[in-house]
C-alpha cells in the first residue's frame with residue numbers, strides 16, 4: 001500500500017493545526033469556492049460561488065451585502081459549508097459556524113486585497129458586511145490515483161476533528177472479506193482488521209460485506 005503520499009507538505013504524522021493551516025491556505029489560494037447555507041425556509045439548500053480570503057490573523061473571511069438572501073440566511077442560521085478543488089483533484093471542505101466581524105482594521109485589510117469590492121460598494125459602504133469561519137470541521141482529500149486517496153481531517157475554533165466514518169470493532173473474526181472488497185486498499189489484516197481513515201474512500205463496501213457486522217458507521221456529519 002502506498003502510504004507515502006504527501007500533500008502540501010503534510011505527512012501521516014501531521015497534527016490538527018498544521019492540517020488546518022494548509023486547508024485554509026488552499027481555500028485562500030483557490031479563492032472562488034462553492035459556499036452553501038441553509039435556505040431561509042430551513043429546508044432548501046442554498047448555494048453560490050464565494051471569494052474566501054485568508055487574512056494574516058489566520059481566519060478565512062468573506063463579505064456580502066445586507067440586502068442579499070445569503071445575508072438573511074446567515075443571520076437566521078450561521079452554519080455554512082465550503083468546497084473547492086484544484087485541477088488535479090486536491091479537494092478541500094469546511095463546515096461550521098460563521099461569525100460577523102465589526103473590525104475596521106480587518107475590513108481595511110480585506111479591501112486592500114479586494115479593491116474591486118471596495119469600489120463596488122463605494123456609494124454604500126454600510127451595505128457590505130464581513131464574516132469569517134469561527135468554528136467547525138474541515139477536510140483535505142487528494143484523489144491521486146483511480147484507487148488511491150489520502151484524507152486529512154481537522155477541527156478549528158476549538159472543535160475536535162470528526163470521528164472516522166468507518167471503524168472495525170472487536171467482533172472482527174479476521175475473515176478478510178472486507179479487505180477483498182475495499183476500493184482503496186485501506187484495510188490491513190491482523191487479529192482484528194483495521195481501516196486506515198486517511199486512505200478510506202468511505203464507499204461503505206466493507207460495511208455492507210462484513211458477515212458479522214463488525215464494522216461500525218459514524219452517522220454524524222463530518223466536514
Ligand code: SF4
Nearest residue numbers: 172173175176178210
Ligand atoms: S469482514 Fe468483518 S469479520 Fe471479516 S475481517 Fe472484515 S471486519 Fe473482520
Ligand code: SF4
Nearest residue numbers: 182200201203204206
Ligand atoms: S468504506 Fe470503502 S474505502 Fe473505506 S475501508 Fe471500507 S471498503 Fe475501504
